[in-house]
Amino acid sequence: MIQTQQLCLSYGSTEVLKNINLTFKPAGVTSIIGPNGAGKSSLLSLVCRLQQPTSGSVTLNRELLGQIKSSDLARKLAVLRQENHIVARLTVEDLVCFGRFPYHQGRPSVTDKAKIDSAIDFLDLQPLRLRYINELSGGQRQRAFIAMVLAQDTQYLFLDEPLNNLDMKHSVNIMQRLQQAAQVMHKSIIMVMHDINFAACYSDEIIAMKQGQIIYQDCPQMIMQSQVLEKIYDMPLKVVEIEGRPLCLYYR
Amino acid sequence: MHINNIADLELPDTVKKSHLRLKINLTANQRLCIATLLALCTCLLYLSYNVTASWEFTLQFRGKKLLTFLLVAIAISTATLLFQTLSNNRIITPAIIGFDSLYILIQTALLFLLGAMQYTLLNVYLKWALEISLLVLAASCLFQWLFVKKRHSLYLLILIGVVFGVLFHSLASLLMRMMNPAEFTLLEDSMFASFNAADPHLLLISTMLIGCIGVFVCKYHHQYDVLALGEAIAINLGINHRRLSRLTLIIIISLIGLSTSLVGPVTFFGLLVVNLAYIVSASHLHRHLIPMAICCAIITLVGSDVLLQHFLHYSVKLSIIIEFVGGIFFLVLILRNKIR
Numbered sequence: 001m002i003q004t005q006q007l008c009l010s011y012g013s014t015e016v017l018k019n020i021n022l023t024f025k026p027a028g029v030t031s032i033i034g035p036n037g038a039g040k041s042s043l044l045s046l047v048c049r050l051q052q053p054t055s056g057s058v059t060l061n062r063e064l065l066g067q068i069k070s071s072d073l074a075r076k077l078a079v080l081r082q083e084n085h086i087v088a089r090l091t092v093e094d095l096v097c098f099g100r101f102p103y104h105q106g107r108p109s110v111t112d113k114a115k116i117d118s119a120i121d122f123l124d125l126q127p128l129r130l131r132y133i134n135e136l137s138g139g140q141r142q143r144a145f146i147a148m149v150l151a152q153d154t155q156y157l158f159l160d161e162p163l164n165n166l167d168m169k170h171s172v173n174i175m176q177r178l179q180q181a182a183q184v185m186h187k188s189i190i191m192v193m194h195d196i197n198f199a200a201c202y203s204d205e206i207i208a209m210k211q212g213q214i215i216y217q218d219c220p221q222m223i224m225q226s227q228v229l230e231k232i233y234d235m236p237l238k239v240v241e242i243e244g245r246p247l248c249l250y251y252r
Numbered sequence: 253m254h255i256n257n258i259a260d261l262e263l264p265d266t267v268k269k270s271h272l273r274l275k276i277n278l279t280a281n282q283r284l285c286i287a288t289l290l291a292l293c294t295c296l297l298y299l300s301y302n303v304t305a306s307w308e309f310t311l312q313f314r315g316k317k318l319l320t321f322l323l324v325a326i327a328i329s330t331a332t333l334l335f336q337t338l339s340n341n342r343i344i345t346p347a348i349i350g351f352d353s354l355y356i357l358i359q360t361a362l363l364f365l366l367g368a369m370q371y372t373l374l375n376v377y378l379k380w381a382l383e384i385s386l387l388v389l390a391a392s393c394l395f396q397w398l399f400v401k402k403r404h405s406l407y408l409l410i411l412i413g414v415v416f417g418v419l420f421h422s423l424a425s426l427l428m429r430m431m432n433p434a435e436f437t438l439l440e441d442s443m444f445a446s447f448n449a450a451d452p453h454l455l456l457i458s459t460m461l462i463g464c465i466g467v468f469v470c471k472y473h474h475q476y477d478v479l480a481l482g483e484a485i486a487i488n489l490g491i492n493h494r495r496l497s498r499l500t501l502i503i504i505i506s507l508i509g510l511s512t513s514l515v516g517p518v519t520f521f522g523l524l525v526v527n528l529a530y531i532v533s534a535s536h537l538h539r540h541l542i543p544m545a546i547c548c549a550i551i552t553l554v555g556s557d558v559l560l561q562h563f564l565h566y567s568v569k570l571s572i573i574i575e576f577v578g579g580i581f582f583l584v585l586i587l588r589n590k591i592r
Contacts, residue, residue: 050484074490081484087340088480088536098478102490106474149488 001026002047002077002156002188007056009042009212016042018212020056026155027186029179031199033223034209035233040192041082041160043209047190048079048158060156074102078152082160084145090133092125092144099151119151122177124170138165146174150181157181159191163198175202196248200224208232224248280535287532287547294554295322302562316452318554323458324511324518325525325549330469331507332522333529333545337480337538338500342530343586345523346508348410350417351391352517357420358386360427360439368435376451380513387509392501458510465503469542472496476538518571520578525549527585 007020017039024030024047032040045051047058049065058065060076068076078099086095096119100112108116120126123143133141142165149157162178163171179202182189193199199206200220208216208223210232216223223229224246229237238249278286298318303310335346362379363371394412428436469476475496478486487493511518529545556573560566 048488050487070487070492071490074488079484079488084482084485085340086481086485087342089530090536094536098481098485098489101474101478106477152489 001061003059003062004047005057005059007043007046007058008054009039009046009051010054016212017046017053020214022207022214022217024156024188024190025205026188027182028188028204029182029202030188030190030205030207031193031203032190032207032209033193033196033199033232038209039212040209044079044158044160044190044192045081048077049073050079050081071102071105074152074154076154077156077158078149078154079158080145080149080160080162082164084141086133091130092133092136092147093120093129095133095144096120096125096147096151099148102152115151115153119147122150123147123174139167139170142166143170143174155187157187157189159189161192161194163193163195171198178202196224196229196250200246200248221246278534280533280537280540283533284540284543284547287544287551291547291550291554294551294558298554298558301558316455317557319455319459320514321553321557322550323455323462324515325553326462326466326546327458327507327511328518328522329525329529329545329549330465330542331504331511332526333538333542334469334476334500335504336526337476338497338504340480340482342527343523343582344410345520346391346504347517347522348413350413350420351387351508351512353417353420353424354387354390355383355512355517357424357427358383360424360431363435363439364427364431368438371435371438376454380451380454380457383513384506384509387512388505391505391508454514458514461506461510465507468499468503469538473538473542476500477536480536480538516571518574520582521549521552521574524574524578524581525552527581528552 002024004020004022007017007022008015009017020043022043032043034040042051046053049058060068060073065073093116096116097108097112099119100108100115103109104112120129123146125140125143125147128136128140128144133144136144142162146159146162149159159178162174166174175198178189178191181187182204191199191203193203200223203220206216206218206220206223207214208228215232216228224239226237226239229239229248233250235250239246240249241247295318299311299314332345336342336344362374362382366374394416428439431439475491478489478491479493479496479500481489483493525548526545528548529541532548533540533544535541535544552574553570556577557570560568560570560573
């Protein structure tokens with residue numbers, strides 16, 4: 001269980017996050033939604049120790065993150081940020097192999113190689129296996145990075161807009177597989193999402209943020225109501241039901 | 253199957269390029285072996301080519317100079333490679349922070365304050381200790397502030413480096429204008445890199461220091477591979493980023509200070525050999541990159557000295573050639589957009 005206590009972050013006099021008290025469950029898919037600048041990515045960075053909070057704390061199973069050894073933490077919690085620029089010339093396989101670094105420390109064993117193979121298969125990367133990362137398209141690269149964090153095989157997986165750059169087919173495919181990983185392997189997958197329909201369709205829980213605060217934390221059925229969504233996004237929104245699922249129309 | 257076809261269609265340029273490129277299919281280890289052999293050959297050639305005096309004298313004389321070359325090659329290439337890994341950028345060198353100018357300023361100030369007589373009589377150890385500690389101190393302050401305390405952008409770092417460089421340079425030229433011509437001639441010698449003047453005792457200290465750093469780098473080379481992926485990914489993969497960056501900065505500063513105090517400033521040399529190593533080694537792992545960069549450095553340094561000594565009869569200075577070739581190589585890299 002990951003918990004945050006009175007988490008605050010400010011840059012100068014700008015408060016980005018204000019007193020966040022949250023609990024992330026150890027299994028299931030959670031989506032974080034909200035307008036631009038709501039503090040979604042900042043929250044993710046703080047919870048994953050990529051950034052230090054101005055005040056407040058984050059605990060994993062009641063232990064402070066700062067007190068857990070960095071290499072141990074890497075086996076319990078993985079994070080993928082929105083933009084990943086790599087200067088070195090790596091193949092897809094090299095990159096996914098780095099996902100096992102917390103276990104092999106540079107010398108991959110047979111088990112590691114098997115995990116790398118299954119992560120590559122899981123994201124349809126077999127044909128691109130030996131291609132260089134910098135020569136891939138945005139969507140292919142995104143899948144390679146997701147394969148890397150999946151190979152890390154952690155209880156908690158934090159993804160910042162995993163569907164960035166992905167086409168419809170791969171978006172659906174990846175969401176299905178992430179949901180499957182959460183259900184079958186009992187992992188907790190926490191994602192920052194922009195497409196609320198995707199979020200509603202695949203999440204067990206949705207956290208809505210606005211102006212650095214959590215305004216809702218509930219199941220998708222409760223969030224997918226026009227009054228609730230209008231309050232989050234400050235715009236008129238219409239929710240319709242198609243095939244028993246709520247769908248938000250926000251195109252006009 | 254579909255993905256395969258699409259992937260080929262999307263990147264016609266790279267596909268074309270890979271056809272044009274020479275097909276050399278050697279593993280990273282094989283490439284490293286070849287480079288090591290070449291480096292060894294260059295060293296042997298350097299020691300044995302065109303011996304006119306007695307062998308004993310020649311080996312002793314050239315051996316000392318060769319040791320200087322080796323130490324400088326190891327220090328500069330390792331420092332530049334680690335600095336680029338740490339900053340995730342392939343066109344900067346630790347020299348961009350204005351190191352050369354600071355070195356010249358220290359030299360000038362010493363000479364100015366002590367006068368020509370005292371300067372030449374100054375104890376070499378004392379001078380070395382003074383120079384290296386000033387360099388390390390100044391650079392640590394700058395690096396600590398820029399890298400660890402606040403996460404400033406790389407452009408700011410370069411800008412500040414340039415500004416400090418100009419400041420140090422102006423201060424040095426002010427002092428130069430105030431000193432007499434005899435002192436100035438003495439100073440001119442130390443302003444260009446010189447591989448002849450290194451003191452044997454300094455060589456011993458430097459060898460020991462490089463040995464210690466070598467042990468550390470061997471122990472942590474896997475972590476450097478991860479560090480090269482950028483801060484966020486490195487932290488995600490369990491690297492203690494703060495601690496490793498700090499240690500690495502200290503290593504870089506010591507290596508640069510060491511080589512600068514041995515032979516003087518060599519700006520483009522590190523950039524040249526490290527980028528050469530990226531291209532030649534065909535690997536992203538530091539266990540290949542570091543030795544490859546060192547081999548490239550040895551071949552370049554020792555090889556060009558052989559050329560100078562036997563074919564050009566020292567009509568030009570070694571450092572000038574290195575800066576010249578390094579500068580051209582750098583421009584070519586930028587124009588071909590090989591480095592970002």
